Amino acid sequence: MKWIKSNIAFNTMWMFADKIYGMGLSLLVGVWIARYLGPENYGIFGYATAFTAIFVTLGSLGINGLIVKDFISNQYNQSTILGSVAAIQFAGGIMALLLCLTLNSYLNSTNEMAYLLTSILSLQTIFRSFEVLKYWFESQVQYKYIVWAENFALTISAVLKLAIVFNNGTLVDLAYVFVLESFAIVVFTIFIYIHSNGDIKSWRLNLVYISQVVKNGWWLTGTSTMYVIYQKIDQILLGHFLSGDSLGVYIAALRISEMWYFIPSAIVFSLFPELMRTRSSSAQVYLFKIQQLYSFVFYLSIMILVFIYFASESIVYLLYGYKFKEAANLLTIQAITGIFVSMSWITGRWMISENLQSLLLPFTFVGLVFNLVLNLVVIPIYGNIGAAYSALATQIFIFLIHLWHAKTRANATAMLKSPMLIFKIKRV
Numbered sequence: 438m439k440w441i442k443s444n445i446a447f448n449t450m451w452m453f454a455d456k457i458y459g460m461g462l463s464l465l466v467g468v469w470i471a472r473y474l475g476p477e478n479y480g481i482f483g484y485a486t487a488f489t490a491i492f493v494t495l496g497s498l499g500i501n502g503l504i505v506k507d508f509i510s511n512q513y514n515q516s517t518i519l520g521s522v523a524a525i526q527f528a529g530g531i532m533a534l535l536l537c538l539t540l541n542s543y544l545n546s547t548n549e550m551a552y553l554l555t556s557i558l559s560l561q562t563i564f565r566s567f568e569v570l571k572y573w574f575e576s577q578v579q580y581k582y583i584v585w586a587e588n589f590a591l592t593i594s595a596v597l598k599l600a601i602v603f604n605n606g607t608l609v610d611l612a613y614v615f616v617l618e619s620f621a622i623v624v625f626t627i628f629i630y631i632h633s634n635g636d637i638k639s640w641r642l643n644l645v646y647i648s649q650v651v652k653n654g655w656w657l658t659g660t661s662t663m664y665v666i667y668q669k670i671d672q673i674l675l676g677h678f679l680s681g682d683s684l685g686v687y688i689a690a691l692r693i694s695e696m697w698y699f700i701p702s703a704i705v706f707s708l709f710p711e712l713m714r715t716r717s718s719s720a721q722v723y724l725f726k727i728q729q730l731y732s733f734v735f736y737l738s739i740m741i742l743v744f745i746y747f748a749s750e751s752i753v754y755l756l757y758g759y760k761f762k763e764a765a766n767l768l769t770i771q772a773i774t775g776i777f778v779s780m781s782w783i784t785g786r787w788m789i790s791e792n793l794q795s796l797l798l799p800f801t802f803v804g805l806v807f808n809l810v811l812n813l814v815v816i817p818i819y820g821n822i823g824a825a826y827s828a829l830a831t832q833i834f835i836f837l838i839h840l841w842h843a844k845t846r847a848n849a850t851a852m853l854k855s856p857m858l859i860f861k862i863k864r865v
Contacts (some may be wrong), residue, residue, distance in 0.1 A: 499661025
């Protein structure tokens, strides 16, 4: 037990190190890129990345939580899981690429630069078939290997991006570097897996397991894709309705917001495999630890909100300069939204552990429709401020759905009680 706890702590440390280094470096390089491009071109590039992100997620199928659960349960041997999931995600990546190129030619044909950037960035969809190795390292509480692979690729990518900036490169040059980064992560992950005594030649296909993953995972595929659409639809609509400047400022604020989203996500992803083991031995202890986790994440998010409220203008001026000054008004709204986003990481993992993944699809679909309609109404009138409030309203709406439904009401109630458990928190 002590070994497990120390391993979890070590794994959490690696997750924090990964996100701090990765997001810190990405923000630093992103600041240079934003300052170099200016709000308008930064918005055009942001539109292309938002558009392709939907299809990258579709190609990966969004089944990471399900696969980690399968690795832990040991119902199938690891070679079978690795080989079968790699094959499924490769097929998914090819289909996602074709769909992205088709819709791109239809929706972006009048915007030459957006069309070209989207076509290039769509190549990232085919590099997700070896993402199954990430799930395997996560299930083994060996996240450090993923850290090594991703950060090495990120460092190379960062150097190339800065070289483009300092040598007056183009948006197209930046797009190719983003694709190269995705390819490099695959290469380095495979390299580390092989040097960790992994054997790709031992991977096997199992049609029974593949059909099981497809049957149980299509809900997750649809859910994760719709969730990304929900996350990106505001950026896509801003790009269509308003100028590139408005979208560029909006994305600049989002990049800062994403810096604090990683903290709760790293905690949840690192702790949940062990929490799932606790569930098998004591349901009561499992539920109490879930409650503790909600409370911890809530107060952590509140502290971040207070800091952002007082420091938003200084942060924006320091990082992006005067041209992006409007981003300061968006940061506080996004920090409030971050409270719900942070706790949604716990909710998503809890639903998978309770075999409620079938509910994720209708819940996310209703939230997506609500968000889409709201954005269509408020963006033409209020611009990027309207998009920020729309995101907050949608998070509250989704929480109310969980509170309303009988199967998720207990978990939503635990989330609702999180502010009241501060004095009962023990070490998780």
